[in-house]
Amino acid sequence: DFKMVNDSLGHGAGDELLVAVAARLSALHGPEDTVARFGGDEFAILVADHGPADLDQVAERVMVSFRQPFVLGTDEVTVHASIGLALGQAETDDAGDLIRNADVAMYVAKRNGKDRCEVFEASMYEAARRRLEVAGELHGAIGRGELVLHYQPVVELHNGRIVGAEALVRWQHPERGFLPPSEFIPIAETRAVIITLGRWVLNAACRQVAAWRREGIVDPEFYVTVNLSARHVQDPGVVDDVVSALRDADLPASAIVIEVTESTLIHDLERTRITLAELKRVGVRLAVDDFGTGYSSLSYLGSFPVDLVKIDKSFVDHVAKTPSGAALVRAVVELAHGLGLKAVAEGVEERDQAVALEGLGCTLAQGYLFARPLPAEGLAAAVAADHAVNAPVGAAHR
């Protein structure tokens, strides 16, 4: 929480906090131990001559000491510690390795939700190394053409007609096979490579829709949605990236919808607002992804120039199960419609979910019930089959 204190109370308060933390940590340890500040908000404690049993107590003592608020001038703040523990032997272990292991464990503690302690295990190092490897390889992979887009149809609930598709990236890794985005997007998102990836996805998706339109496979109303990560949306070049992808593919902006998650919207409000307004001016539509999971204030939704709200799967999962599940989805659909936006239900797997959604006024959906994400040829075939059906046949009733 150090950055938060620095940002909200100023660097003077941040310095005071570091001094206060140092004093508290020093008071917990005897003369045979070493307490040091490592840099930034990281501290290292070398605990001498203890067995594994005592280690838990060391961590516990530190966490308990943080329960008391810190007094900084007239302010009181409560901050949390993420602790990584590593066990070593003075005779055999290198100090550098010991620190690295503790560092790896600390990152796991942070990732698992802060205010906790993790003990280093060799498998953690393996996982951290793999993450680094993936991030390093991704750049080259984009250049070598190892990424592909799959497309999940977006359908009209009342007749099952395909009106658009969501572009979802996959990595055809030469050694590790077909990687789902969960294996590399979260890693990429912490690094600049996510912008290179986002540009690639924009270009590939625009070229694909342009080709489908030329070949007469899709009609001019058909659109493809592209996911952009928060970091890319905050990048000053993002509008240019969208504009040049459209221009290079000779595609009208109306064929593209940009999806941003709800948490992206709350990140850097002013910058995001300007970027989204510029994208709107270009003519692309905007969707709020994973709606309902970002804890944003409802008023944000009305103040951004969005066109679509994607109702997260976690809500869809309960829509046909419980009255409160249905009530939540009804509220989101009505909120969306009240603001003049369309609602798209995500992750629809069962027929009774589709029926319930339609009953609640939701008009659009995607999910395994209708189709999994498909390779480009698969999407083209699905659209063709759709066109071949003369009388509308409700997918929910098929």
Ligand code: C2E
């Ligand atoms: P998302 O944007 O929420 O995408 C929806 C995910 O739900 C997709 O997973 C899709 O395959 C999956 N899904 C769709 N229907 C169903 C269903 O009925 N049941 C279940 N269980 N799952 C369903 P996928 O393709 O693994 O993508 C995961 C996430 O990775 C996406 O979540 C998105 O956040 C991210 N992602 C994918 N492609 C890109 C991309 O090009 N750029 C960025 N920045 N992120 C991407």
Ligand code: CA
């Ligand atoms: Ca999405």
Ligand code: CA
């Ligand atoms: Ca989503």
